[in-house]
Every structure is written in C-alpha cells, then in structure tokens.
Amino acid sequence: MNRKTSLQLISTLSDANGPSGFEDEVIALGRKTAKDFAAVSEDSLRNLYLSRRENTGTRPMVMLDAHADEVGFMIRTILPNGTMKFMPLGGWSSYTVPASKVRVRALDGSWISGVVASRPVHYMSAAERGKSPEIADMVIDIGATSAEEAVSFGMAVGAPVVPDVSFEYNEKNGVMLGKAFDCRVGCSALCDVLRELSGEELAVDVTGVFTSQEEVGDRGVQVAAQTVHPDLAIVFEGAPADDTFLPEAEIQTGMGRGAMLRHIDVGMITNPRLMRYTLDLAHENGIPVQEAVRTGGRTNGAQINLTGQGVPTVVISVPVRYAHTHHGFSSISDYENVVRLAVQLVRSLDEEVISTF
Numbered sequence: 001m002n003r004k005t006s007l008q009l010i011s012t013l014s015d016a017n018g019p020s021g022f023e024d025e026v027i028a029l030g031r032k033t034a035k036d037f038a039a040v041s042e043d044s045l046r047n048l049y050l051s052r053r054e055n056t057g058t059r060p061m062v063m064l065d066a067h068a069d070e071v072g073f074m075i076r077t078i079l080p081n082g083t084m085k086f087m088p089l090g091g092w093s094s095y096t097v098p099a100s101k102v103r104v105r106a107l108d109g110s111w112i113s114g115v116v117a118s119r120p121v122h123y124m125s126a127a128e129r130g131k132s133p134e135i136a137d138m139v140i141d142i143g144a145t146s147a148e149e150a151v152s153f154g155m156a157v158g159a160p161v162v163p164d165v166s167f168e169y170n171e172k173n174g175v176m177l178g179k180a181f182d183c184r185v186g187c188s189a190l191c192d193v194l195r196e197l198s199g200e201e202l203a204v205d206v207t208g209v210f211t212s213q214e215e216v217g218d219r220g221v222q223v224a225a226q227t228v229h230p231d232l233a234i235v236f237e238g239a240p241a242d243d244t245f246l247p248e249a250e251i252q253t254g255m256g257r258g259a260m261l262r263h264i265d266v267g268m269i270t271n272p273r274l275m276r277y278t279l280d281l282a283h284e285n286g287i288p289v290q291e292a293v294r295t296g297g298r299t300n301g302a303q304i305n306l307t308g309q310g311v312p313t314v315v316i317s318v319p320v321r322y323a324h325t326h327h328g329f330s331s332i333s334d335y336e337n338v339v340r341l342a343v344q345l346v347r348s349l350d351e352e353v354i355s356t357f
C-alpha cells in the first residue's frame with residue numbers, strides 16, 4: 001500500500017459530488033481506479049461491481065461493500081426572490097446546516113455555488129438569535145434575484161445539492177479534512193484492498209461493490225447483495241467518531257486509535273464468531289483496533305447479513321469526526337489499518353474457515 005496513492009484516491013473521492021441517487025461521479029472514479037485489477041459492471045441503481053479477475057465462480061464469495069453516496073440535499077421549490085427551498089437526503093441535524101457553502105447541480109450537469117441563507121443577525125429578535133431554524137424553513141441562495149434568473153442558471157426542482165468542501169491533508173499529523181469521508185474512505189479502502197490482493201492466489205472469490213443510496217435507508221445494497229450472493233461480507237464505513245465529546249473511558253471510535261469494529265448497532269448484531277476471529281487476527285498481526293458497542297447507527301451490514309441463508313458480516317470502520325456535517329477529520333493511519341486488516345482477513349479465508357462462522 002502506497003500512502004501517496006491512497007491519499008490521491010481519497011482526495012478525489014471526497015471531492016466528488018455524489019449525494020444519494022446521484023452517485024455518478026463516484027462510480028466513474030471507481031471504474032477508472034479499478035479497471036487495472038477488476039472486472040467492472042453496473043446495475044440500474046448505480047451499484048458498481050468490481051470483481052477480482054482471478055474469480056473462478058466455484059469458491060466461496062466474499063463481498064466487500066462501501067457505499068458511494070453522501071448526505072446531501074434536493075431542491076424542492078424555486079421562490080420568486082430566486083432562493084430555493086430544499087429537503088435533506090440522508091440524516092442531517094438542522095443546527096449544522098445554516099451558513100454553509102453548497103454546490104447545486106444545474107440542468108447542464110455543471111455545479112453552481114450557493115450558500116444556505118441565514119437571516120442577518122441585524123434582522124433577528126433576541127429570541128430568534130437563540131434558536132436554530134428547521135431545514136424545511138431554510139433556503140439555498142445562488143445569488144439570483146428572481147426565480148427567472150435562477151432558472152436561467154439551470155436551477156430546477158429535483159436538483160441535487162452537496163456541501164462545497166475541498167480535501168486537505170496535514171502531513172504533520174497524518175490527518176485529512178474534507179467532506180463525505182462517510183463513506184468515501186470506505187470506497188477508497190475497498191479499492192486499495194483489491195489492489196493489494198491483485199494477482200494473489202486466494203481460496204475465495206472476491207467482489208467489491210460501491211453501493212448506492214445507503215444514506216436514505218440501505219437501498220442499493222439490497223440489490224447488490226442479491227446480485228453477488230456472498231458467503232461472507234466485509235463492510236467498510238466511515239463511522240462517527242466520539243473522541244471529542246466523551247470521557248476517555250467511554251471512547252470507542254477515536255481518531256488515530258485504529259480500525260473500529262462494532263459488536264452491535266441498531267441494524268445488526270455482528271456474527272460473534274466472525275467478530276472474535278477478526279479481532280484475534282488483528283491482534284496477531286499487530287493491527288490496532290477499537291471495539292465499539294453502538295446504541296445508534298446502522299450500516300449496509302444490516303441488509304447483507306439477512307440475505308440468503310444469512311451472511312456472516314463484519315463492519316470495519318475508519319473513525320470520522322463530525323460525520324454527516326460539511327467537514328470531517330480522519331486519520332490516514334486508521335485508514336491504512338482498515339485496509340491491512342481487511343487484506344489479512346480475506347487472505348485467511350477458505351470454505352472451511354467460513355463454515356465455522
């Protein structure tokens with residue numbers, strides 16, 4: 001694994017515009033990256049399948065999953081003053097949305113800069129200053145002064161919107177800053193795992209999937225899991241970090257503390273035998289891991305583990321500070337540990353091992 005190559009991929013994936021249902025740019029990057037080491041195909045939900053060229057079709061199938069979409073918004077109404085009402089795509093907290101810069105897709109496919117408008121403080125009562133508006137009451141302003149002008153810029157009902165953020169990397173501490181690390185760090189990890197294993201003799205087949213529409217309810221993965229028919233799955237995630245607001249003893253997803261594995265979340269109890277096996281493997285290989293017991297959150301694993309006869313599924317995450325807001329921080333060392341662990345896990349699998357889960 002080459003850190004420079006990984007950072008380059010994470011950077012382009014993070015900057016790509018891909019809210020739920022509009023994953024096209026992310027898919028295009030996946031195609032371009034994986035064409036050297038995988039057979040590439042796509043379905044009409046915009047799930048991108050990256051199958052190892054060495055797959056035989058006769059061995060257990062290991063599915064690697066990472067969702068391509070990011071939380072964003074969609075334009076609902078263009079108002080006479082040129083601003084636009086919008087709705088969330090995925091889970092946003094309303095107090096993180098105002099006064100942020102966004103990109104809105106115009107009808108010609110270009111992306112136009114806008115801001116989530118907020119009433120100037122000079123026009124607020126004391127009571128208004130203290131409270132955060134609902135997303136339904138907010139508007140996006142692209143600088144137009146009438147609905148006609150907004151339409152002339154290619155604005156239309158149904159246009160997707162993403163945060164306008166550019167990737168940055170701090171070499172001094174190996175920390176990345178950007179948008180959509182949930183789950184573009186996962187998409188990148190999936191590619192790096194396939195790249196690492198490329199040309200290697202394995203006892204399993206491996207297909208990676210960039211899945212669509214996770215943030216609106218695990219939708220793309222339902223089709224992907226039926227298509228791949230996995231015998232075991234590894235889900236990559238950018239998981240919300242907890243280390244800036246919890247006391248030390250309760251931190252389970254800290255930035256720079258290693259790959260995060262969850263025993264449980266709202267959608268899945270991780271197969272305890274696969275969980276133990278993966279943790280032991282990490283310890284044997286000196287790969288730092290964190291164990292989380294999550295009372296919130298869910299991943300695509302919730303769907304995959306309930307397909308077929310039941311699929312042992314483990315979720316390996318890179319902690320992301322401030323997931324589901326415009327800006328996140330993640331550590332490149334956590335990312336590399338996620339890739340290392342997944343590579344070791346795939347290498348260790350065969351039909352017999354999988355049958356013990």
Ligand SMILES: [Zn+2]
Nearest residue numbers: 182183237238
């Ligand atoms: Zn995610």
